[in-house]
Structures are given as structure tokens and as C-alpha cells.
Amino acid sequence: MFSKSRQPYNTSRFQIDEANIVKNFTTSLAYLKNIFLLCSVKYFLKDMNKNDVLENLRDIKQMMEKSSRFQAINGVSIIIVGIYACIASAVACYLIGGADWLPFLPKNDQILHLNTPTRIRWAVILAAGLFLLSFFTVTAMAHAKAKRHQLRFEVDKRLLQMIFNFLLPLGVGAVLCTALILQGHYGLTSSVMLLFYGLALVNCQHYTYPSLRFLGYGEILLGIIDCFSIHHALLFWFLGFGVLHILFGILYTLKYDRKK
């Protein structure tokens, strides 16, 4: 390319000749212009290449993320789960503490109320129903999000692994909770729930957005504090499953769902 364009301007044409001085000046100007054009083309090519390489690297990263992480979790569904939990904790407060709507004051008769079998049964049914409702909501909204953004939503090995890794700590926690309730250690059930739910979230961080683990850390922290405080079980349950979900859901929506 370079040599081709240089050939017409051989040096003989540049020898200074008084008769041709104006012509020579114009040819040398044309020569300079050619050099300038060549340089700019070279820079342009280099720039194109750089952009290509950048795009290549971006594609690789995107494909790795897309293939290995479940990206369809909807931030709004996390907020909705938090709202469910707030309502459920109010209902639980009614169940445990009777019609007294001052939820977070330590009361001795809460323990007495929980000891009656019907109230326990209703509390367990409430918790199980809440879990199923939340699970259904998150799945349905994830499905809708996947459809909207053409994300992958297939029951493949990866998704099953994620669900297994989420349900394993949760299942162990549920068994432990059942054992605690059967033996009458009601005080620890909320902290066990928080701890194992937090562990479940941390456990599946490699299968979805990694920032989900921060919600898990928050739950674990609340669970640990809950272990050592007496009479505030429902307050911590409300903070962990209600408030924390709503806060994290808002942050999550701002971070991941807005830019798409």
C-alpha cells in the first residue's frame, strides 16, 4: 500500500527547476497529503483492531457469565418476598401474642401462647405456606424476566445444581427447626431459620449473581445476634426476612435490572 502510492512521485520530479517551481510545489503538497492520508488510515486500522479485540474480550466474558450463572432472578421479586415476610411476621405476632398488636416488646406470655398445640400448628403452616409462596413468586417472576430479556431459563444441570445447593442447607435447617419445636426450644427457631437461610444464599453464590451472598452474610449476622438475645425472636425474624429482603431487593433492582 505504502510503496504503491510512493512510486508516482520519484525523486526526479522533485528536483528544483525554476520553470516548474509552482508545479513542483503542488506535487509536493499532494505528496504530503498522501502521507497524511496513509498515516490516518494506519491509525484508523489500528483503532479498529483495538475495538475488535476489546469486543472479543467482552464477548468472552459475557458468554462465560451467561453460560455459568443464572441471571434471571428478578429484583422486584426479592422486594415482594420481603413484603410477604413483613405480613407473615405480623400474622405470627397475632398467633403467638394473641390480639396484642405491640409486636416487639418482650412478653412472657408469648412463650405460654406458643406452647398450645393449635398455635404451633398454625405457625408451622404459616411458615411453610410463606416459603412455598415465596418460592413460587421468585420462580414465576424469574421466568417472566427471562422471557423479556431472552435470558436462558431451562431446567438444565446448572439450574438443578443451584437449586440443590440452595435447598441443602435450607432442608437441614428445616429439620433442625422441627426438632427444636418438637423439643420445646422455641426461642432458637428464628435464629436457626436466619442462619441456615443465610448459609443457603452464600452456598449458591457461584450459580447466580455473586452479590447475592451479601444478603446471606446479613442473614447470618442477624441470626448470630439472635442466638444470644432472648425474647426478640420475632423482631429478628422480621428484620432478617422482611426488612433485609426489601433493602437488598431495592439495591439489586438498581444494580442489575435498571440498565437492561
Add this chain to the structure above:
Amino acid sequence: MIDELNGFNKAFESKARLGIMSILMANESADFTTLKSLLGLTDGNLAGHTRNLEELGFIQSEKRFIGRKPNTTFSITEAGRSAFTAHIAALETFLKNNS
């Protein structure tokens, strides 16, 4: 400019192959239909690319039957892993030299 491009692996020039390699780098293994839906390729196209990569020794395939349906899973080999890492390193040095 041409000297810098020498480090790039010719096998990874097409977008589809780059995609296959990056999926297999990030996952333990992936089956044919997953690759197809992720990359948006046709059956024949994907089969050609995977066969080529397999001949180069970068990926390996395992064929088996689930019920009566044939199922092919692909995974990356050691050679493929090192070649891909070298390719990415070449891309990055190219970027560093030209920024």
C-alpha cells in the same frame, strides 16, 4: 502490527469457536443443545465447529444415550485450556501495547 497479531490463535478467530471455548472454560461440561441455544447456531454449524476444535485437541466429546435420544456432552481438554489462556493473554498484551 502484524508481529503483534502472531500471538493470536487462528483456531479462535471465529466468533462461534470463541464462544464454545469460553462456555467450556466456565463450565465443567456442556451438552450440544445448551451450546446451540447459548450461541444461537444451527445444528450443522455447531457440529462443524465442535468437530474442528475436537480435531485440534482442544475439546473432547462424550456420546451417550438418554433413553433413546443421543446426547453429546463436550468438555475442554488441558491443551484447550492452555491454548485459550494464551490467546486471551495475547489479546490483553495487544491491548496494552496499543493503548
